[in-house]
Amino acid sequence: MASKKKNQPNRQIAKKNTLRRPGVSPSAPAVRKASAADWISGARVRTLTLAISPVALGTAAAYVDNHDNGWHWVRALLALAVALALQIGVNYANDYSDGIRGTDAVRVGPARLTGSGAAKPRTVLTVALSFFGIAAIAGIALVILSGQYWLLAVGAVAIVAAYFYTGGKRPYGYNALGEVFVFIFFGLVATAGTTYTQVGDVNFESWATGVAIGLLACAVLMVNNIRDIVQDKLAGKRTFAVVLGDRASRIVYVVFALAPYLILGFFSIYYENAYLVFFTLLLALPACLITLTAKTAPELILALKLTSFNALFFGVGLAWAIAF
Numbered sequence: 476m477a478s479k480k481k482n483q484p485n486r487q488i489a490k491k492n493t494l495r496r497p498g499v500s501p502s503a504p505a506v507r508k509a510s511a512a513d514w515i516s517g518a519r520v521r522t523l524t525l526a527i528s529p530v531a532l533g534t535a536a537a538y539v540d541n542h543d544n545g546w547h548w549v550r551a552l553l554a555l556a557v558a559l560a561l562q563i564g565v566n567y568a569n570d571y572s573d574g575i576r577g578t579d580a581v582r583v584g585p586a587r588l589t590g591s592g593a594a595k596p597r598t599v600l601t602v603a604l605s606f607f608g609i610a611a612i613a614g615i616a617l618v619i620l621s622g623q624y625w626l627l628a629v630g631a632v633a634i635v636a637a638y639f640y641t642g643g644k645r646p647y648g649y650n651a652l653g654e655v656f657v658f659i660f661f662g663l664v665a666t667a668g669t670t671y672t673q674v675g676d677v678n679f680e681s682w683a684t685g686v687a688i689g690l691l692a693c694a695v696l697m698v699n700n701i702r703d704i705v706q707d708k709l710a711g712k713r714t715f716a717v718v719l720g721d722r723a724s725r726i727v728y729v730v731f732a733l734a735p736y737l738i739l740g741f742f743s744i745y746y747e748n749a750y751l752v753f754f755t756l757l758l759a760l761p762a763c764l765i766t767l768t769a770k771t772a773p774e775l776i777l778a779l780k781l782t783s784f785n786a787l788f789f790g791v792g793l794a795w796a797i798a799f
Contacts, residue, residue, distance in 0.1 A: 509588050513593055517566065517587065517588045518566055518567065519566040521780055524783045524787035525661050525692045525786055526555070526558035526665070527555065527791070529558065529661060529669065529685065530554045531790055531791050532669075533684075534546070534670075535798040536666070536669075536678055537669070537674045557610050557614045557617065560606045560610035561607070564603050564604070564607040565638075565640060567588075567599055568640070569648075570590070573587065573589070573641055574588070574596060577590075578590070578641075578712050607638070614626075614627075615630075618630070626668065626672065629668065636656055649711070650713055651713055651715040651718045657696050662685050662688055663685040665685070665688075666689075667681045669681075684790075688789070690731050691732065691735055691785065691786040691790075692786065695782050695786060697715065697728040698728050699779050700717070700724070701728065701775055704721055704724070729766070732762060736759075739753065747796075749796040749797070758781050758784055758788065762778045762781035766778045
């Protein structure tokens with residue numbers, strides 16, 4: 476009896492310092508609490524390229540129509556804050572929603588905060604909502620500076636759409652509409668919205684580059700979902716990749732990844748430095764080849780990284796070519 480009592484404090488300390496996966500037996504191995512590195516990983520830093528590029532392109536397009544008045548740096552930075560906070564918020568919201576549904580229980584990629592049990596679901600949700608709040612505050616400031624108050628409705632729709640991508644009772648991300656959301660909000664809305672808040676108009680450069688970067692954002696999402704086709708089927712998550720099937724999804728990914736270069740070819744006719752952006756094919760082509768031939772999850776993760784970096788270099792490079 477004395478021996479049991481003596482060990483009780485140690486067991487209590489161990490219990491306080493570890494967490495267990497939701498729904499898993501108490502006899503299962505304990506999971507350590509999330510560290511700062513885990514939270515940074517949960518923000519999915521590699522996807523932040525999808526927030527930077529459309530703002531760069533939208534700002535460059537605005538400069539085309541506004542040479543005499545120069546750059547609207549404050550508005551551009553506020554637009555970047557909105558895009559980054561929205562991207563991080565949707566990443567944490569996805570972590571929370573997929574985690575509580577059990578979707579991440581069979582994933583093969585990096586462990587998620589909620590699904591692994593490293594963080595409490597409520598904590599992850601709170602962090603997600605906090606970033607949505609930051610996006611809202613930056614957006615309100617941007618609207619006030621631009622005087623375009625009707626954009627408040629656009630911002631509200633963007634935040635609601637970000638949450639219900641995998642949240643709520645009927646998440647549209649579970650019904651093959653994820654690429655639609657990404658194309659609209661991280662392509663057209665982010666690019667054209669950035670331009671509009673700076674010059675009160677949207678030109679051809681803004682719409683065309685919005686389509687290009689929107690397609691690259693779809694490519695990032697597609698290769699990510701190709702990796703999880705088997706696991707998503709088991710979890711009942713009907714992504715576009717699940718609906719298309721493995722082979723067709725890989726072909727569609729290539730279309731998403733390379734179609735923007737047709738738009739780039741058009742810009743190369745009118746902007747003398749735009750042809751330099753074709754050098755980003757050094758990232759795009761290997762990513763396509765890997766995706767078409769990959770047999771393992773690590774290979775597809777490499778393709779995902781290459782696609783994300785390509786979206787950044789393509790977007791920032793084309794923005795530079797348009798502006799200078």
